[in-house]
Amino acid sequence: MASDTETRSETPAEGGPETGGADQTRATRDTREADTREADTRETPEAAGPVGPAEPGEGAAKPAEPAEPGEPGEPGGPREPAAASQPAARRPKLKTARDMLLSMAVISAGAFGFWLLVPHDESLDTAPLQVEYEVAATTAARVAPYELLVPEGLNDRWRATSVDYEPEGEHGATWRLGFVDPDDEYAALAQSDGEAGPFLSRITQEAEATDATQRVGGREWTRYEGSKYDALVLREGDATTVVFGTAPFSTLGELAAALRPAA
Numbered sequence: 622m623a624s625d626t627e628t629r630s631e632t633p634a635e636g637g638p639e640t641g642g643a644d645q646t647r648a649t650r651d652t653r654e655a656d657t658r659e660a661d662t663r664e665t666p667e668a669a670g671p672v673g674p675a676e677p678g679e680g681a682a683k684p685a686e687p688a689e690p691g692e693p694g695e696p697g698g699p700r701e702p703a704a705a706s707q708p709a710a711r712r713p714k715l716k717t718a719r720d721m722l723l724s725m726a727v728i729s730a731g732a733f734g735f736w737l738l739v740p741h742d743e744s745l746d747t748a749p750l751q752v753e754y755e756v757a758a759t760t761a762a763r764v765a766p767y768e769l770l771v772p773e774g775l776n777d778r779w780r781a782t783s784v785d786y787e788p789e790g791e792h793g794a795t796w797r798l799g800f801v802d803p804d805d806e807y808a809a810l811a812q813s814d815g816e817a818g819p820f821l822s823r824i825t826q827e828a829e830a831t832d833a834t835q836r837v838g839g840r841e842w843t844r845y846e847g848s849k850y851d852a853l854v855l856r857e858g859d860a861t862t863v864v865f866g867t868a869p870f871s872t873l874g875e876l877a878a879a880l881r882p883a884a
Contacts, residue, residue, distance in 0.1 A: 754784040761786035762883035767860035772879035778803035806868035
């Protein structure tokens with residue numbers, strides 16, 4: 622009996638694998654059905670409910686935020702208007718020109734002030750230019766139709782200021798030689814072989830003859846008086862010689878007395 626009992630008790634143990642296999646088969650089937658239902662649930666929208674907008678961080682791309690504007694002149698920054706840059710480019714040139722003008726004004730003012738402070742002889746500023754007449758007189762004497770005269774022996778305070786010879790002018794062949802006397806008065810010599818009346822009127826600025834004469838160098842010179850010039854006039858042959866100017870008759874007589882034929 623004991624052996625039988627042991628045999629029976631072992632029999633289920635041997636048949637255990639069959640029973641365990643059936644249970645395992647059902648469990649596997651139940652698992653597949655559950656997986657199938659879960660898959661159907663995922664694929665059906667109604668089962669999953671309405672799909673709303675994705676929350677940030679759940680796979681949806683965030684909209685790009687607008688970039689902040691950079692500083693003018695930086696990449697991506699606002700570009701300055703071209704018109705505004707042109708006046709800015711011209712400002713240095715305008716400033717430079719203005720500085721140059723101011724500097725010139727300062728220098729000019731300083732130079733003028735220096736000139737005022739330095740003592741100077743105003744008589745020299747207005748002194749007439751002196752000329753050399755010897756060569757011109759020698760040349761003119763060779764072609765003049767009369768005896769051409771020049772002064773000799775005048776002191777250094779007589780300054781020759783003009784010289785001219787016109788061989789064929791309005792009043793014929795005309796010789797002129799101007800001076801400034803020691804008193805800064807004008808005194809001059811003129812000769813012509815043209816008609817005496819028009820020549821004297823032109824040279825003396827309408828001075829008129831008087832009844833007075835002045836003896837110079839053994840010759841009688843007629844005095845002419847006018848609003849601008851006085852004159853001593855000598856007529857010899859075809860030539861008329863005139864010593865005239867703003868100087869007084871005494872000085873005009875000194876010049877007439879010094880006249881000699883040009884060499």
